[in-house]
Amino acid sequence: MVVVGGNVVVGGRVVVGASVVVVDVEVLDVDAAGSASPMSLLQAARAPTSNVTATRRRANEVGRAGGVHVTPSSLTDRAVQLKSWCEAVTMLVPIRHARRADVAALVAIAEEGEAPGVDEGYLDFVAAQGRLLVACDPEQDNAVVGFAGSIPIGGAAMVTDLFVGSRRRGAGVGGALLAAVTDGFDRRMTCSSAHPAALPAYVRAGLEPQWPVLVLHGHGTGSAVPTIDGPWRHDRHELIGYYESLGAEVGADHVLQRSTDPRTPHRVVRMMSDQPAVDIDRILATVPADDTVELCVPAPSPLAALLQTRGFAVVDDDLFCATPGVHLVPQLVVLHRGLL
Numbered sequence: 001m002v003v004v005g006g007n008v009v010v011g012g013r014v015v016v017g018a019s020v021v022v023v024d025v026e027v028l029d030v031d032a033a034g035s036a037s038p039m040s041l042l043q044a045a046r047a048p049t050s051n052v053t054a055t056r057r058r059a060n061e062v063g064r065a066g067g068v069h070v071t072p073s074s075l076t077d078r079a080v081q082l083k084s085w086c087e088a089v090t091m092l093v094p095i096r097h098a099r100r101a102d103v104a105a106l107v108a109i110a111e112e113g114e115a116p117g118v119d120e121g122y123l124d125f126v127a128a129q130g131r132l133l134v135a136c137d138p139e140q141d142n143a144v145v146g147f148a149g150s151i152p153i154g155g156a157a158m159v160t161d162l163f164v165g166s167r168r169r170g171a172g173v174g175g176a177l178l179a180a181v182t183d184g185f186d187r188r189m190t191c192s193s194a195h196p197a198a199l200p201a202y203v204r205a206g207l208e209p210q211w212p213v214l215v216l217h218g219h220g221t222g223s224a225v226p227t228i229d230g231p232w233r234h235d236r237h238e239l240i241g242y243y244e245s246l247g248a249e250v251g252a253d254h255v256l257q258r259s260t261d262p263r264t265p266h267r268v269v270r271m272m273s274d275q276p277a278v279d280i281d282r283i284l285a286t287v288p289a290d291d292t293v294e295l296c297v298p299a300p301s302p303l304a305a306l307l308q309t310r311g312f313a314v315v316d317d318d319l320f321c322a323t324p325g326v327h328l329v330p331q332l333v334v335l336h337r338g339l340l
């Protein structure tokens with residue numbers, strides 16, 4: 001095993017405490033790491049090339065101090081793509097199923113990732129329907145450093161969540177979590193955020209960008225008394241049950257979460273329709289005229305253009321990504337960015 005400055009090829013093993021981790025190829029930069037913990041070494045691996053000789057000397061100093069044994073092997077000063085990066089990361093940063101005691105850590109990590117709506121009920125739903133996995137740092141008392149969720153929909157894995165704590169990003173943890181949470185599914189899909197590491201991670205996992213998902217804000221028209229025309233007459237009954245447990249109004253073709261807080265919009269969280277122009281007017285009519293309504297709409301849907309002609313504005317957007325062969329039905333005109 002070799003640890004040198006910049007991105008340098010090495011083959012061999014890293015000794016962390018009592019464990020010996022064998023990697024095909026390793027790329028480390030101890031200058032950038034500042035310590036020799038597995039996580040800092042992983043983060044340093046993505047750092048740009050620096051002075052090889054000086055850093056190599058320092059690497060050995062840090063390695064000895066940190067209990068990481070460094071044995072020179074072969075090296076080059078060119079950056080090299082790791083062949084089995086995810087496997088190496090998974091060995092250094094164990095991934096396991098989430099536990100109830102992890103909830104507070106997961107909510108905090110999601111907040112750092114600017115994701116609203118991740119709470120205990122949401123995490124319970126994902127865990128019950130699919131997989132909720134966490135990555136831990138053995139050097140920090142196995143503290144949770146990231147998490148990922150997925151639920152099966154029509155035989156494909158929908159990646160609901162992928163978050164790494166801000167200090168641990170860029171070290172391969174997100175990629176390793178993504179591989180674990182989609183393992184066993186050839187067909188995968190997700191809504192990617194604009195974070196610079198999100199799309200590369202999904203592309204590496206075989207997902208291709210398809211179309212934007214637009215988050216639109218506008219106003220109700222307040223011209224009708226709310227009536228509920230349920231029950232829901234489509235699929236995804238487990239998802240509808242989750243919305244019902246949150247107190248949402250479930251119609252035959254739409255689900256509306258009414259807000260009692262003027263700072264929070266009413267949210268249409270699901271709508272299936274062959275005639276969205278007619279159906280959306282019916283829903284907006286049941287919302288008071290000055291109240292804000294939020295909807296997530298696939299950009300190719302005619303509903304996206306229609307709402308914008310009615311004064312709705314795009315306040316955020318994600319990118320729907322999927323492996324080849326995954327297609328959503330055109331009737332799905334309003335969806336949830338995490339749960340679809």
Ligand SMILES: CC(C)(COP(=O)(O)OP(=O)(O)OC[C@H]1O[C@@H](n2cnc3c(N)ncnc32)[C@H](O)[C@@H]1OP(=O)(O)O)[C@@H](O)C(=O)NCCC(=O)NCCS
Pocket residue numbers: 112113114161162163164165168169170171172173174175176191192193194195196197198200201204
């Ligand atoms: C998106 C996120 C989960 C990725 O996790 P991560 O551990 O930082 O990512 P990784 O180190 O595994 O890198 C994943 C890919 O992104 C690339 N990458 C990492 N950081 C990057 C950056 N700052 N800019 C551009 N690319 C970057 C990596 O090179 C890698 O691509 P590759 O496999 O082709 O080499 C994490 O950055 C995060 O939590 N971001 C904020 C929350 C968020 O937006 N989550 C996504 C929700 S859809």
